[in-house]
Amino acid sequence: MDILRYVKKVNINSSVYLWLLFIEDVVKQVKNLARDNCExxxxxxxxxxxxxxxxxxxxxxxxxxxxxxxxEC
Structure with missing residues (x-):
């Protein structure tokens, strides 16, 4: 979905969708930075x-x- 195409129509649903994308990105970054022996x-x-x-x-x-x-270390 091309989110930028809908910027003029932002509503609570699209805001929630963008927030979820942000959270997914944070989780991916943490997993990429974690050492192999970390859970x-x-x-x-x-x-x-x-x-x-x-x-x-x-x-x-x-x-x-x-x-x-x-x-936790």
Whole structure:
């Protein structure tokens, strides 16, 4: 989809779509930069998770906004 073609018709749906593309790009960059022995875990705080892992991690890392990258060494 050529997003720039629709710039004059921006609405909440296209804004959400652009935000999702941004998030995907951030995740790809983090995975590319991570060392081979590192595990990259992505939590979607909007969807939640089956367990309370995502909420617990967000509180543990004091997440105030998303996207957030936390590195455990």
């Amino acid at each position: 990259v875990v992505v939590y979607d705080l909007n969807k939640g998770c089956d367990t309370n892992d995502c909420e617990m991690k967000a509180k543990q890392y004091d997440v105030k906004s998303v996207p957030t990258v936390a590195i």
